[in-house]
Structures are given as structure tokens and as C-alpha cells.
Amino acid sequence: MMQIGPHALEVLERGPADAPLLLLIHGINPISPSAPFLNDLARTHRVVGPSHPGFGASPLPADFDTMYDLTRLYLGVLDSLPNRKISVIGFSFGGWIAAELAVAGHPKLDRLILVDPVGIKLGGREERDIAHFFNTHPDTLNRLAWRDPTRRPAGSYGVGWQATINDSMSDAEMVALARNWDSLCLFAWTPHMFNPQLKRWLHRIKAPTLVLWGEHDGIVVPEYGRGYAGLIPNAKFAIIADAGHHPELEQPAAFVAQVARFLQS
Secondary structure, eight states, X not given: OEEETTEXXXXXXXXXXXXXXXXXXXXXXXXXXXXXXXXXXXXXXXXXEEXXXXXXXXXXXXXXXXXXXXXXXXXXXXXXXXXXXXXXXXXXXXXXXXXXXXXXXXXXXXXXXXXXXXXXXXXXXXXXXXXXXXXXXXXXXXXXHOSSGGGOOTTOOOSSGGGTOOTTSOHHHHHHHHHHHHHHHHHHTTTTTBXXXXXXXXXXXXSOEEEEEETTOSSSXXXXXXXXXXXXXXXXXXXXXXXXXXXXXXXXXXXXXXXXXXXHO
């Protein structure tokens, strides 16, 4: 566990203790220890992936229920890590957290990688930028999330947790999935998956930024990603072919190659 002030966080760690540090900010579900990209990243970096409060085995404190709380918590995570320079990768909902973190600013934040993030509103009042996580049938969400939902890779869960449950899962795994989904509702129900103020502040991001997008993402389409990247000074935008909302899981080799190239540039 990682202790950040009064908050205890479950944490996943891989890689040499003396290597450059990568902080992973997860999406709807904490990153699985069997996720196929982890070991590749850990060959050259120390990888640290906490679970947000209310997700995984991290307790959810009373009155901890806003993006403000999550952003301040991750500022504390950066404070607590010993490295002077830290690169951050945020996935989906975690990409939103990572963008808020970068807007807030921190002297340790060295590089920023956003992977199919949500968090901003680009379209008009009647346009839907982000597929509705809570009012869309789980089967539909899975079709939108994956290049091929029938070949969902190891270390992954469906976007709609109900579509993921099967007879092979333990009671504890099913409870964890339901808990993650309940916590996501708490933080992102309304406005749905975005902060109305974030778009106007993305220009404050000073860290070199890479925005990665799955070519076939139907949750947030690549044009949304291009618009997102265009609001961040000098951000690079790259597409990962044959992937949906989770390119790190569907195309781990291509994902790691993009990350390595950016971190070494």
C-alpha cells in the first residue's frame, strides 16, 4: 500500500527501483498485473500504478467524491515519490485525471502521455462527444470500446462491468468490478465524463505531451483526440492501428513502442 496523507492506496509496482519512473493513472478499472504492456515498460522504467480511492482495494474516504479530490491526491502521489523527474501515463478516465494534474502543475512532472482520455467537451450542446458510460447497454459499450470485442486481451475488463462478469470469476472479482463502477459513477456521473472548465486551461500544460488514440475507438473517436491534442501546447498526436479505446491492451507492442520513442526523444 502507498500512504498519501490520510489516504491508503493499493499500488502495483514493476521494474528496477533505480530506473526512471513512470506513474500510471488507470481508467475505469485498476491496471491488471497480467496486463501485457507492463513487463515491457518495466524493462526500462520503474512502473508505479496506484488504485484510485474507491477502486481496487483502495478505501474510499467519506466526502471524497470529486475530480478536485483526485487531482490533489495525485499531486500528493508525485510529492511522495523520490524521483526528481516523473513521466505520467493516463488511460481513459485516468487520462482526464492526468490532464487535470498537468494543468495544476508540479515540478516533478517531466512527460505526459494521454491514452484515449476523456475529460473535455468539444462538440455543441446537443452533440455527444463521449459514449454514455452509464446509460448505454454494456454490449454496445464493448462493441464501441474494442477493435474486436470477441478477442478481448488478457488483463482487460469490459467498459460496462456487467458485460464482463462470467462464471469463471470469483465473488471477490465480481465485487471489485462493481465497486469500481460505483466509484466511477461517483466521480463522473454529471457532467458525464468531463469538466466544463478543463478545456480552457489545457494551455497551461508545460510538460511535453503525447496523445495516443486507438484507430477504432468508438467511446471517444480519433477526431475528439485530435481536438484534445490541439488544445495542449506543442502536443504530439499519434494513432495506434487495429485498436479501440484500450490500445495498450489490444496492441501492447505498438503502444510500448510509441511510449518508448516519446520518452527517449
